[in-house]
Amino acid sequence: MDFLVNIDVDDLDAALSFYTRAFELRAGRRFGADGVELLGGPAPIYLLVKPAGSAATPQVRDRRDYRRHWTPVHLDWVVHDLDAALARAVAVGARVEKAPATHAWGRIALLADPFGHGFCLLQFLGRGYDEICDA
Known part of the structure; x- marks a missing residue:
């Protein structure tokens, strides 16, 4: 079984810069303005743009907060x-x-x-x- 790691962010360019520079990962596939795949670790990491204040699902009352x-x-x-x-x-x-x-x-x-x-x-x-x- 494989697994993927997803990290929600509100600023894709800033996240791409941070994760590639901090952990020496490299960008793989881009998914338009909504996400990017990071390679170089044991599992791919996907940076996914999710606006602050949005909910993961209709059932989740908590909202995304990037503090x-x-x-x-x-x-x-x-x-x-x-x-x-x-x-x-x-x-x-x-x-x-x-x-x-x-x-x-x-x-x-x-x-x-x-x-x-x-x-x-x-x-x-x-x-x-x-x-x-x-x-």
Whole structure:
């Protein structure tokens, strides 16, 4: 089974600039003014233009809001050099919400993109999550 990642944004050009520069992705197919496919990771990412204030479905009362918001689903970007990835992401508009911390399994920094979506940068150390995994 494959999966796709969709990220709602209100400004396609700004999102394309952020995601290609912060994570070294490249644009694939364009879908007119409504979206663009990003390639270079383990799964394609689709930036989809959805206006602020719009609803996902008629049944959803909450409206899209591109200020910082919380969602139980977010992306963790696994990187080889957390400090370099953090500097690159911040340089193109990410906001650090928690500075890098070191754990038995590796390092993590918590950030938000310019569209209010939270994400983490992870750098595994040693055996990664196996360092804390019960046999």
